[in-house]
Amino acid sequence: MSIFQIKQKTSGAILWTGSAHDEKTALxxxxxxxxxxxxxxxxxxxxxxxxxxxxxxxxx
Structure with missing residues (x-):
């Protein structure tokens, strides 16, 4: 598993950070x-x- 961080486009706000197997699982x-x-x-x-x-x- 890896740690992923998902950001919002316009503000740069971090929407989610956590452990997932891949990008799709993180989303x-x-x-x-x-x-x-x-x-x-x-x-x-x-x-x-x-x-x-x-x-x-x-x-x-």
């Missing part, structure tokens, strides 16, 4: 925390505002 987890069944269930208007999903694997 689904973010959507579930927002009350939707998965990322595909988000309204188009909301999906268009998400700018990037970053993989934050850090090596210590």
């Amino acid at each position: 689904d987890a973010m959507a579930r925390e927002a009350g939707y069944p998965d990322y595909a269930s988000l309204p188009d208007q909301l999906r268009a505002r998400i700018v990037e999903t970053l993989k934050l694997d850090l090596i210590s």
Whole structure:
């Protein structure tokens, strides 16, 4: 598993940070925390505002 961070397009606000297997799983987890069944269930208007999903694997 990896750590992912999802940011909002216009403000740069961090919408979600957490552990997931891949980018799709991270987007689904973010959507579930927002009350939707998965990322595909988000309204188009909301999906268009998400700018990037970053993989934050850090090596210590």
